[in-house]
Amino acid sequence: VKNCDQFHELFEAFALGALDAPDREALEAHLATGCLDCAKSVEEARGLASQLRYLAPEAAPSDMLKGRLMQIVRVEAQSSRRFAKPKSTIPLWMWAGVAALLVATVYSAWNAQRLTREIQHADQTAAAILQHRHELETQLEDAKREASILVDPASVKIALASPDPQAPPLEAKWNSKLGIVLTGQKVPAPAGDRVLQLWLIPKTPGGKPIPSLTLRPDADGKFVLLVSNPPELMAATKALAITEEPPGGSLAPTTPPLWVGGVS
């Protein structure tokens, strides 16, 4: 068994590249003998040291700074040898060290703040993306349900006609399990922010129209309205009707019906 104890102190500094030449050469010579324990420890220390790169990705002037600092150290060392300056004065190179540390400290604080802001920004963007994705998923679910209602042979077709001969006919399909899909083409948009609203007319004599969803046709006059949970059963509904209402819809119709279709 080799005596590795003398090297245990050196792994971290070796990984940082901070060993002086004699220590570094001794450790390298030892590693070259194939000591697996020490090689493993050095690997671990290197893994740790490599994490430090996250600290200052843009800290550029390290070589330059080192060069300048060491130049000052050398000049100061030579002049102190030559002139034997009194030890009590604070050497010039120390001020360079202090200045360098001050710069590093200010930079670290600034960098930490910047990172915090970037993380907040990134978190917000990620939340927005997830929200967007959720909306897309909801749209996809709706589209699937609409398609199912339209193709299911169990769906009941309801044609809605208008007293106005200019208005195009609309079509609804009602599936007792999936809901109602109402479609229209070339439907003129109501004036301003006003909307079209769907009503369910109950079979009960004297029953009041039950409000459902509102819609606005797109620029081409097209629309697809999905009512996933109709407010009343098909069997209890006599007809579907559509009126024009103020934005947001109404609890009871405020205008005469534009389209009506009987539920057979």
Added chain:
Amino acid sequence: VLPPVAAMPQYEKVLDEKRRAAKLSALMAALYPQQKRAIELAYFEGLSHTEIAAALNEPLGTVKSWIRNGLQSLKEELQAAS
């Protein structure tokens, strides 16, 4: 305009690196100031033990301990965090 949903994995990676950097900054800030200073001089300025001792006007053995103990606490904190 939102980036496409398919761009998420790349994005997660960047986010992860930023989080790691913030975590490491916090751990470094929690070290003794002398340990932090010695590690920074070694890693960012490329100074050796002797050079750091000269730059800080401290005994060589002290500087060696700062670097070793500082990195070991950093390692323990990182392990505890993960």
